[in-house]
Every structure is written in structure tokens, then in C-alpha cells.
Amino acid sequence: MNKIIELKNVTKSFDGQVVLDNINLYIYDNEFLTLLGPSGCGKTTTLRIIAGFETADEGDVIFMGENINAVPPHKRNVNTVFQRYALFPHLNVFENVAFPLREKRVPKAEIESRVTEMLHLVALTGFEKRSVTSLSGGQQQRVAIARALVNNPKVLLLDEPLAALDLKLRKDMQQELKKIQKATGITFIFVTHDQEEALSMSDTVVVMSEGRIQQIGTPVDIYNEPKNAFVADFIGESNILDGVMLDDRKVSFAGHVFDCVDTGFGKRTPVDVVVRPEDVDIVPEAKGMLRGVVTAVTFLGVYYEIIVDIKGFKWMIQTTDFVDVDEHIGLSIEPDAIHIMAKSEYSGMFGDYSSFSMEMDEIGELEEEQLEELGELVDPDEPAEAPAAESETDA
Amino acid sequence: MKMKPLSKVYTALVLLFLFAPILILLVFSFNQSKSLSVFSGFTLYWYRELFRDAETLKAVRNTLLLAVSSSLLATAMGTAAAVGIHRLRSKYLRAALDTVTNIPMINPDIITGISLMLMFVFVGRLFGAATSLNFATMLIAHITFSLPYVILQVLPKLQQMDKALPEAAMDLGCTPLRAFWKVEIPEILPGVLTGLIMAFTLSLDDFVISYFTAGNGFQTLPIRIYNMTKKTVTPKMYALATIIFFVILALLLISNLSDDDTDRKLKAAREKRKAKRAAAG
Numbered sequence: 137m138n139k140i141i142e143l144k145n146v147t148k149s150f151d152g153q154v155v156l157d158n159i160n161l162y163i164y165d166n167e168f169l170t171l172l173g174p175s176g177c178g179k180t181t182t183l184r185i186i187a188g189f190e191t192a193d194e195g196d197v198i199f200m201g202e203n204i205n206a207v208p209p210h211k212r213n214v215n216t217v218f219q220r221y222a223l224f225p226h227l228n229v230f231e232n233v234a235f236p237l238r239e240k241r242v243p244k245a246e247i248e249s250r251v252t253e254m255l256h257l258v259a260l261t262g263f264e265k266r267s268v269t270s271l272s273g274g275q276q277q278r279v280a281i282a283r284a285l286v287n288n289p290k291v292l293l294l295d296e297p298l299a300a301l302d303l304k305l306r307k308d309m310q311q312e313l314k315k316i317q318k319a320t321g322i323t324f325i326f327v328t329h330d331q332e333e334a335l336s337m338s339d340t341v342v343v344m345s346e347g348r349i350q351q352i353g354t355p356v357d358i359y360n361e362p363k364n365a366f367v368a369d370f371i372g373e374s375n376i377l378d379g380v381m382l383d384d385r386k387v388s389f390a391g392h393v394f395d396c397v398d399t400g401f402g403k404r405t406p407v408d409v410v411v412r413p414e415d416v417d418i419v420p421e422a423k424g425m426l427r428g429v430v431t432a433v434t435f436l437g438v439y440y441e442i443i444v445d446i447k448g449f450k451w452m453i454q455t456t457d458f459v460d461v462d463e464h465i466g467l468s469i470e471p472d473a474i475h476i477m478a479k480s481e482y483s484g485m486f487g488d489y490s491s492f493s494m495e496m497d498e499i500g501e502l503e504e505e506q507l508e509e510l511g512e513l514v515d516p517d518e519p520a521e522a523p524a525a526e527s528e529t530d531a
Numbered sequence: 532m533k534m535k536p537l538s539k540v541y542t543a544l545v546l547l548f549l550f551a552p553i554l555i556l557l558v559f560s561f562n563q564s565k566s567l568s569v570f571s572g573f574t575l576y577w578y579r580e581l582f583r584d585a586e587t588l589k590a591v592r593n594t595l596l597l598a599v600s601s602s603l604l605a606t607a608m609g610t611a612a613a614v615g616i617h618r619l620r621s622k623y624l625r626a627a628l629d630t631v632t633n634i635p636m637i638n639p640d641i642i643t644g645i646s647l648m649l650m651f652v653f654v655g656r657l658f659g660a661a662t663s664l665n666f667a668t669m670l671i672a673h674i675t676f677s678l679p680y681v682i683l684q685v686l687p688k689l690q691q692m693d694k695a696l697p698e699a700a701m702d703l704g705c706t707p708l709r710a711f712w713k714v715e716i717p718e719i720l721p722g723v724l725t726g727l728i729m730a731f732t733l734s735l736d737d738f739v740i741s742y743f744t745a746g747n748g749f750q751t752l753p754i755r756i757y758n759m760t761k762k763t764v765t766p767k768m769y770a771l772a773t774i775i776f777f778v779i780l781a782l783l784l785i786s787n788l789s790d791d792d793t794d795r796k797l798k799a800a801r802e803k804r805k806a807k808r809a810a811a812g
Contacts, residue, residue, distance in 0.1 A: 189698055209701040210710075216702045222695035226717040239704035283703065 138165040139198075140290060140323050141186060146195035148181055155181050157347040159195070163291070163325060164340075168317050170326045172334040173344035174370070179327045182344075183293050186325065188212050200290070214291040215284035219299060221276045223268040229255070229279055230264040236287045254282040257316065274305045281316065291323045298333065310337055331371045335359065343367050364477055368410045369486035375416075375451045376487020379409035379476070387476060390446055392425050394469060398476040408477040410487070413441070413454040415473035424466015430459050443489055450489040553776060560769035577766040581774075584767065590755035594735060597666070597751060601673035602730035608674065609681025609730075610723050614715075616682070617689040629686075636679045644743035647672045651744060664746035672744040673734045680733060681726035688722035689715075728786040732779055 141163040148156040156178045163169050171179035184190040185197060188209035197204050204212060215236075223232050233254055237247045255261050258278035263271070268279060277297060284292055294313075298306045314337050317324045328334055334341050335355040343350045343358060343366075351363040362368035365376050379389030384399040389409045401407060421427050428446035442459060444451045444467070451467070459465055563572040581587060612632070619625045635643060648664070651671075655663020696718065700710035716723075738753035745754055752775070759768060 187698075187702060189701075208706075209698070210704050210706055214702075216699070218695040218699055220693060220695060222693055222699035224696065224699070224714055224717075235700075236703035239709075287703065 139163070140165045140167075140200060141325075142196075142198040143182070143185075144196040144198065146182075146185060146192045146197065148178075148185065148190065148193050155347050156185075156192070159347075159349060161342060161349065161352070163323060165323060166321050168314070168324045168326065168337060168339045170328060170334040170338040170341050171344060172328055172331060172341055172370075173350075174329055177344040178347040179329075179344050180295055183216075183295055183325060183327050186291070187214060187216050187293050213289055214293055215287055215289040216293040216295065217277075217280045217284045217297045219296045221280040223276055223279055223283070225267075225269050227268070228264070229260065229266050229268055229271070232268055232279055233282045233286050235283060240287070250286055251282075254286045257285070257319070258282045258312075273301055274309065277301065277309060281313075285316070285320065285322070289322065291325060292317075294324060294326045296327055296329070298328075298330075306333075313337065335371070343370065345370070361475060362410060362477065364480035365408050365410075365482040365484075365486045366480070368408075368475075368477065369482075373413045373452055373454075374487050375411045375413065375489070377409045377411070377449065378484070379407050381405045381407045381476060385471070387474065390426055390449065394425065394474055395471040396474040396476060397472050398474075401476060401478070406479055408479060408483050408487075410475040410477060411451075411469060411473060413452045414439075415469065416451070416453045416455075417468040417470075418453065418455050418457055418459060419466045419468045421464045421466040424468060426467040426469075428465065428467065430461050430463045430465060433459065433461055452489045556769050556776075557773050560766055560773045562766055565766060577770040580765075580767045581770045586750075587752075587755055587759075587767075587771065590750050590752045593749060594752040597669060597673060598731050598734035601670055601677060601734045602727055604670070605674045605677035605730045606681050606723060606727040609678050609726055610685050610719070612678070613682045613685035613689060613719075614711075617686060632679045632682050634679075635676055636683075640676075640737070640739035641743075643676060644672075644740040647675065647740065648743040662746060664744060666746070666749050668744050668746065669741060669749060669751075672740050673737065676737065676740060677730035677733050680729045681723075684726035684729065685719055685722040688719040692718045725786050728782055732782055735775075735779065 139162045141161075143159050143161040146156055146159040147154070155176075159178075159182060161182075171182055173179050181190060185192050188204070188207060191205065199207075199212065199214075224235065227235065230251055233251045234247050237250060242250070251264075252261070255264065258281055260275065260278050260282065263275070263279075268276060271279065277300075280297070297313075298309050301309060310333060313324070313326075326334075326337065335358070338355055340352065341355055341358045342352050345366050351358060351367045353361070358367065359371055362371060362374070368374040368376055377389045379387050381387050381398075381401040381404070382393065383403055384401075385396055387394050387396050387398070387407070387409060426446050428444040428451070430442050431445050431450065432443040434441045436454075439454045439456050440458060442453050442455060444453055444465065446467070453467070558570065559567060560577055561573050561575070562570050563574045563576070616625055616628050616632075619628070647668075651663050651668045692715065696714050697707070697710045700714040701707060705713055736753075737751075738757065741751050742754055742757070745751065750758075752771075756768060756771065
């Protein structure tokens with residue numbers, strides 16, 4: 137596989153605040169790569185550095201073997217799909233898609249055929265003469281994709297392109313984007329804070345937090361073998377416990393010694409232990425490796441999500457068996473359901489469901505949305521580069 | 532909406548006070564005699580008289596020349612200034628510049644007029660000119676007082692514009708300058724046009740500042756009218772005032788209609804976004 141883009145020791149700060157801290161990343165040809173992380177983790181800034189809207193304070197951006205640090209955006213062979221589409225309101229659908237071709241002075245007949253082809257690819261044939269402001273969000277999204285692809289870029293950058301769509305449309309567009317990527321063979325770099333989206337679409341996922349890359353891997357690797365507590369918590373649900381690796385394949389946590397499949401940590405090494413909620417079996421109390429009391433049960437359709445108090449640590453468990461609150465149950469964990477991670481700066485910050493409640497989650501989300509709304513009203517012209525504004529677009 | 536009788540009367544009174552003077556002016560511009568109390572018959576005599584008055588016609592030409600050139604220059608400079616202010620990174624600098632550009636607007640005309648005159652004379656003396664007030668000084672004066680209004684019209688349009696638009700244009704192959712012409716200008720055009728019309732009417736309208744900065748050879752219409760009222764006022768003046776009123780009215784209507792149009796579009800877009808949010812949430 138050919139490396140198409142390399143980021144080497146890329147560092148960037150805004151107003152003295154470090155947004156990207158020594159980023160090293162290879163992106164291969166034909167790859168669907170996702171930059172995944174919470175608001176303000178630096179994923180959008182990384183994308184903007186590749187597009188050329190920002191310049192790195194330190195480090196190099198290599199594009200097909202050439203350093204492009206000083207190349208302005210209009211000379212880079214990459215195109216961007218913006219979060220709010222950024223379609224030109226004064227041009228119709230056809231002219232929006234034709235825009236980059238007209239800039240390149242492509243002959244008229246060729247423009248006609250290439251735009252038609254692109255609109256066909258995104259299923260918007262017949263919309264040529266429509267005003268872009270009259271389109272629905274999903275249709276505007278398709279125009280934005282067609283416009284970014286019509287130039288045959290080597291790399292397509294997508295900045296949370298699905299964030300503004302409703303759930304069902306988002307799922308459809310995920311499929312469609314994947315299909316377009318396969319059909320065109322163009323490298324996609326996709327930014328999102330939605331872990332499900334990242335897992336379902338990507339060849340490679342890059343998990344970022346606080347301006348640093350936490351883990352790079354396939355979706356399966358990232359989910360099954362998270363490198364630290366941050367990744368384990370951010371991707372899916374995780375119970376993360378303090379443990380001690382007694383020996384190869386022997387780990388002690390929650391007051392019990394478990395068999396596991398991990399090796400190479402040495403003897404009596406403190407570690408973080410991850411157990412996914414769906415990997416825990418509920419057994420009669422007497423047969424359990426661990427014993428605890430159910431404190432909460434939530435019905436989620438396919439399964440129940442229950443919280444179990446085991447010696448003060450609250451576990452989340454997903455089960456199809458019904459158990460009742462205050463019931464005493466036993467838990468059984470298979471060796472291959474236990475994942476061991478070395479201690480990191482994130483140890484102890486995640487993975488305990490003591491404060492967990494569905495209600496709290498919802499309130500949190502609502503606040504974020506309201507803040508975004510307020511931010512828009514109060515200060516519509518905050519420079520896009522500022523970290524504050526980034527969190528707005530990330531949200 | 533249905534109005535109660537009392538509010539109907541009130542509205543009628545307000546309208547009466549607003550428009551009665553103009554109505555009287557209009558009626559008496561068609562009066563056969565010079566009397567202000569008796570309407571002795573309809574005539575277009577005063578209008579004909581007006582168009583025979585070479586001095587006045589020259590003043591009209593001067594006024595239009597000044598209004599066109601000053602509004603065009605003020606629009607170009609004001610748009611450039613708004614773009615510059617908009618791109619400033621520092622919030623404080625931006626606020627400071629905003630305030631500074633607003634000062635000429637709240638400054639009384641008479642102060643602006645006197646200070647400009649002083650400056651022109653001072654600079655003229657510095658270079659040893661005998662007469663320092665002429666067309667150029669009036670042009671500078673008119674640009675000076677129109678500029679803040681243009682900025683005030685253009686800046687909000689820039690702020691409403693999606694910041695990603697110029698970036699998208701550059702991403703698709705435009706140089707920054709070309710992105711500005713191809714994408715930003717079409718977006719802010721309604722504001723630029725409103726600014727142009729405002730600058731034009733302000734220039735047509737101005738008397739005080741013009742009075743202080745006009746040279747001997749260059750007379751604008753308001754100054755001409757003022758000079759004429761020093762002698763006897765003939766209905767010729769009513770005819771002139773009537774024409775001016777309707778010209779300004781037409782400009783106002785054009786500017787309001789074009790502004791309504793963009794407002795409606797903006798509103799529609801906002802509603803749509805709200806609906807989408809409601810559907811998503």
C-alpha cells in the first residue's frame with residue numbers, strides 16, 4: 137500500500153493552547169480513515185491542516201512524497217466536504233458542482249458530462265436547475281459530495297458531514313458514502329465524534345484525545361484491544377477496573393483471580409482491566425466468580441442494561457435475561473472476555489458506572505445543544521480557528 | 532388586523548402630521564398664482580420655469596455628479612473596510628474600529644462640516660493654495676460622512692455569511708482573491724447595494740456639511756435652494772422640492788424592497804433549519 141499523506145510531528149496551538157501535540161500519522165491510498173474523538177480533541181484541526189486552511193506550527197505534511205507545508209489550499213489535490221455543506225447559495229445545483237471545473241477552465245462539453253455523471257453518482261439527476269437553498273439537508277449533503285468529487289481529488293476530507301442529518305438519513309448516507317468510496321477508489325479522511333459511525337464505515341480508525349493520537353487500528357482492533365482507558369471508554373461501553381497482573385494469563389481484580397489470555401506484562405504489575413458489558417454472564421449467586429446486587433435495570437429493546445454493585449464498584453452489564461432490582465446475582469467472565477491494558481494517564485478516570493444514569497446523559501446532551509445555539513447567537517463571527525469555535529463545530 | 536376607532540384616529544393624525552407639509556407643497560407647486568392661501572388653478576408653469584433656470588439645473592447636475600461619485604467611492608471603500616474589519620482576529624481591535632467608524636454618524640453635521648472645512652483650509656494653506664475649497668473637498672467630505680453607513684450595511688452581511696464559503700471556494704481551486712469575488716461578493720451584494728443607495732441619498736440630502744466645504748464655483752442643489760430662499764421664495768422652489776421628494780421616495784422604495792427580499796430569504800432559511808432541528812431532536 138502506498139502512503140498518500142504523512143503527518144510528521146505536527147504540532148499546532150491557538151493562543152498558547154496546544155490543540156495538536158506531535159501528531160504522527162500515515163494515510164494509505166484507497167483507505168477510509170476516520171479521525172474519532174470528542175469535541176476539542178484536534179480532529180477538525182488535523183483535517184484543516186491537511187486541507188491547507190491551517191498551517192502547522194511545527195512538523196511536516198507530506199502529500200505523495202512531497203512536502204506541502206507551504207502549498208495553499210487551492211493548489212492541493214484534496215477536496216473537502218464541510219460540516220454545514222458550504223454550498224454557494226447564489227448558484228444552482230449544476231453550477232455548484234461545476235464550480236471547480238469552471239475554475240480549471242475545463243471545456244464546456246466536458247463540464248456538462250462530468251457534472252451529469254457526478255449528480256448521477258449521488259442520485260440527484262434531475263435536480264440540476266434547482267436552487268441549493270430549496271434542497272433538504274440530505275440533498276444538500278449530496279451536492280456537497282458531488283462538488284468535492286467532481287475534480288477527481290486524490291483525497292476527500294469530510295468534516296462531520298452527517299452531523300446535521302437525522303438518524304435514519306445518517307444511516308443511509310453512511311452506506312452511500314462507503315459505496316462511493318469503493319466506487320471511486322478515492323482516499324476518504326472522515327472526521328466524527330460518533331463512535332458507531334466510525335466503527336461501521338472505516339478501514340482505519342484514529343482515536344484522538346486532547347490533541348494526541350490515542351490509538352490507530354481497524355475498528356475490530358480498536359473495540360477489542362483498546363490501548364488505554366480513554367479508548368475503552370470512548371468506544372462502546374466498558375467496565376474498567378484496577379487490577380494486578382499476577383503472571384502471564386493470570387490477573388487479579390475485584391477481589392478474584394481470573395484466567396485471561398494476555399501475556400507479557402511481567403509479574404505483579406498494576407494494570408487496567410476492561411470487561412465489555414455484553415461479555416459478562418449472569419449466573420446463580422453461588423456459582424459466580426463475582427457476587428453483587430442489582431441496583432438498576434433499563435429495558436433497551438434487544439437487551440436489558442443493568443447496573444450491578446460489586447463491593448462498591450458499579451458494573452454495567454447487558455443481558456437478555458431479566459433480573460430484578462435488589463436481586464443478588466453472580467457473574468461469570470470467560471478468559472477471552474478480559475482485556476488487559478497498561479496503566480496510562482487516563483487510568484481511574486473512566487469505566488465506573490457509579491454516577492451513571494440515562495437521565496444525566498440526556499441532560500448533558502441537551503445542554504450541549506443549547507450552548508451551541510447560544511454560541512451561534514452571541515458570537516457568529518468567532519474565527520473558525522479558535523478552539524472555542526472548534527468545539528462548536530465538533531458538537 | 533382590525534383597529535379600534537381610537538387608534539384609527541391616532542394613526543390618521545400621525546400620518547397627517549407627517550405628510551401634510553409635503554401635500555401642501557405638492558398642491559401649491561401646481562398653483563397658478565404665487566399665493567399660499569388661494570389655489571387659483573392648475574398649471575405646470577412653475578415646473579417649466581424651473582427647467583428654464585440654468586443656475587438651478589447646473590446645481591442639479593453638480594448634486595448628481597457629487598452624489599454618484601461620492602456614493603460609488605464610499606461604497607468601494609466601505610466594503611473594503613468592512614471586509615478588513617470582519618477579518619480582524621482580535622475582538623478588541625474590531626470593537627475599537629467599529630466604534631471609530633461610528634463616530635462620524637453620531638457627530639452633529641455642523642461639527643463634521645466645520646472640522647472638515649478647517650482641515651481643508653489648513654492643508655490648503657500649508658501648500659500655499661489661494662482657495663482650498665472645491666469639488667474635490669466636497670467629494671472627500673461626502674465620502675467621509677457616507678462611509679460609516681456603507682460599513683454598517685455590509686458588515687452584518689459578512690457576519691451572516693457561512694465562514695466556510697470562502698474556504699470552500701479556495702478548496703475548489705480559487706485563489707483567495709478569486710474566492711472573494713466569486714463567492715463573498717455575491718453573498719454580501721444586497722448589503723453593498725443598500726449601502727450604495729444610502730450613500731447616494733445621504734449625499735443628495737446633505738446641506739450642512741456641503742455648506743461648509745463648498746467652494747465658490749461649486750453649488751449643490753440644497754445650497755442653491757438655501758441661497759434662493761434668502762430672496763423671495765417662488766413656487767418654482769415647490770416644484771423642485773416636489774421632484775426631489777419623489778426621487779428620494781423612489782430610491783427608498785427600491786432599497787426597502789430589495790432589503791425585504793433578502794430578509795425574507797434569511798428568515799426562510801432560519802425557519803428551515805429550526806424545523807430540521809426539531810425533526811432531528
